[in-house]
Amino acid sequence: MSHEELLPSTRRSLTHRIATAQAEGRAPSLVAAVVRDGELVWTGARTSVAGHAPDENVQYRIGSITKTFTAVLVMRLRDEGLIDLTDPLEKHLPGTGVGEVTIAELLSHTGGLGAETPGEWWERSSASLRPELRDVLGEQPFKHPVGRRHHYSNPGYTLLGSLIEAVRGEPWEVVLRREVLEPLGMRRTSGQPQAPHAGGWAVHPWADVLLPEPAEDLGLMAPAGQLWSTAADLARFAVFLMEGDDRVLGVDSVGEMKRPAAPAEPGEWEMTYGLGVVLAGGKGYTLAGHSGSLPGFIASLWISEKDGLAAVTLANCTSGPPVALVAAELLQIVAEAEPRIPEPWRPLPEVDQAVLELAGPWYWGTSAYVLRLAAEGAVELGPLAGAGRGSRFRPNGDGTWTGLDGYFAGERLEAVRRADGSVSHLDLASFVFTREPYDVAAPVPGGVDPEGWRGLA
Template sequence: MSLLPGTERALLRRIAVAQAEERAPSVSAAVVRDGRAVWSGGRGRVDGRAPDAGTQYRVGSITKTFVGVLVMRLRDEGLIDLNDPLDRHLPGTAVGDRTIGQLLAHSGGLAAEPPGEWWERTPGGEWDALNASLGKDAVRHRAGRRFHYTNVGFGVLGQLVAVLRRTEWTTALREEILRPLEMARTTTRPEAPHAAGLAVHPWADAVLDEPEHDAAAMAPAGQLWSTAGDMARWAAFVGGDTGGVLGPDTIAEMREPAVVEDALTWTSGYGLGIQLLRDRGMRLAGHTGSMPGFRAAVWAEPGEGIGAVVLSNSTAGIAIGGLAADLVHLVAELEPGLPAEWTPMDDPDPALLALTGPWYWGPAPYTLRLLPDGWLSLVPSAKRAPGGRFRPEGDGTWTGLDGYHQGETLRVVRRADGTVSHLDVNTFVFTREPYDPSAPVPGGLDPRGWRGDAGA
């Protein structure tokens, strides 16, 4: 479904205002809805013409999201655990006591940049040289103490992927992500048509060419080039349309906040290789990127099914993350999504239907609902909100996916005659009546039962 003409005009005007007022040489943008690109636009000039969805830009740190996916694929295959210290799989570094999960979330306390010259503006060296340069100064903070953004950490993670895959991380990237998702215009070096990296003079309408090079061992921190079209596919991926490259539960795990960047206000944070932004009532997931001459942003709002991409060839000036967020909000405001149609489930299991209705944790009322495919929802009756989901495991138990009981097991406990006694959720007993005396309530029940004289 296409966007309405008025919405398309509003999107084009927003990037036009940004390109003109913030003096960006060019801007290319795209919007995704429900996993499909529904709009793209460009302003400014690249080789004398307006950029389109096929014009390449360097996307900088958006590269980290791809590295994060490669690492999570290793985890899902059982080759690593996120709690493994780096040394277990990549020995011989100065940061080997940090866990893989901490490196993904920028909570390992590593230095932001590698030692030596400004790496973004100089050709990179190979892994052995980078590793040799990481001495005692490679660590700035106690592991797990705080969010501290580190380009070094993703250079290390790229080498981890290379070692475990026994190939270059870029080869793993092409084979495991880019080809399956048909992102043919995402490359490690520029391929025409592409924008040139430019710096805009702060006090004059003049530009300066920025250098472009192979960052080598630091490439996993910001090497990739891509287009608005390919990045639109990536926005859909981050939003949940993974095309089989990752399971939906894994990309959702990557979007969960692992650390908060600004603890006092919690507007920005980080998951596992994915940047998070709380913006005007939405929680956006994706990443921003910058390299000399380029700025980029990709955001997805899974709840709304909307994503946006903005690419520009300007070192500074344009507020790229806010611009991409504005595009998401424009679509949500001008064309709010429709709720999914309600339809009855196919052949509900009578045994599960019999479990539905009120349950009590002590005196507190809960409601259990049957969801499609044998899933259950158990939430306090006073709350009319989604959540409290339990996924069936095929062995007569369910695993919690939300809230307090996330990861915990729900069991239906039956009496000797087969009737249901109570629900057990990680030792919490839920009964059909408040403190049902026929159920094994831990601690027992006062034999006097319910009374009307609270002071007796």
């Protein structure tokens, strides 16, 4: 991958965008960063507060971006075989009163739980007001039937934090630091602010004056929004969300987090939720990441995998600049000004002749498909032209493949051979693919009219 610096014109466009956001959003300060192909290639900051010199190493509170970190810890438990995402919460954390909700439903906000805690606004209230889970959930924790719809739930992530503590036998933040922050080199991410850090402010909606916001310890709610971090540290986390890291979570499990697990929500951008990750389609881009807010702070992190880009935007105001939109536009600026240069085409280092024999056109009924070889024995099967069902397949080592994505994810692909070793057809989840449309020599479901193809006068 190329790690060349951004062009001066691109850097100026990025600076102009955050300067406009800070000025129009009336933010005391705003910090941003852009990652390209795994490298931090640009940072910028704007401030109007005397004595405050923000940069990529100054801490800001990141609010609900914390949820993605919590989700990573849950996925680690799953990958270690300590839990299953289909497990009801009660199996590992009894006595909550909402134990029928599954771990996957909590991760994807489809458990039907309320959005907030009962009582005072928890983000501006002392953690001592919520000493136990029942104080977080309240007497009527469910707002919707379990598993029926997406309803964002802060208490749901409190339950996930308590689940982590129950399984690990250690506090959530201790586990987070050992298993995620230290391996990723995120030394400036913490549960409590560490100097230098920004102060949180409220900006009067109708006057250019400020009011300091309290920085409360969230207590049991910490796994939903406690963390402080920096633009540089979140850039490291963004690289992890794109590439995975076997010391923390492999690329397949990180990819699982970025697949839709909740219904899409209508709007200017189509939004849905994976497992601790927001998924958004807008302005021609498909983005994954999370936003966050707590009194005095707003934050956003987006990645665009197809462009190899990530962007982080942090501001120290309760409301103001649209940081999620700004981060997306930083990605757009780079992607349009400096489009990704494709890697050179290279031939496969080796090829299995039995697999090469399968390459080329196949027919499902009269629909034309094509099978292509990929690296390491993988294959791709999809429509010859236009849209349709298609998937990538990984080899199983026995002459069959398993679907990785698309319609055939998890399904088994097999090349069925005749007694003489020649290929009869491809069998895929009851679909029979033949070399000719409705090949009479293949076991086409329902058979083929013996008179064959004909014209019609």
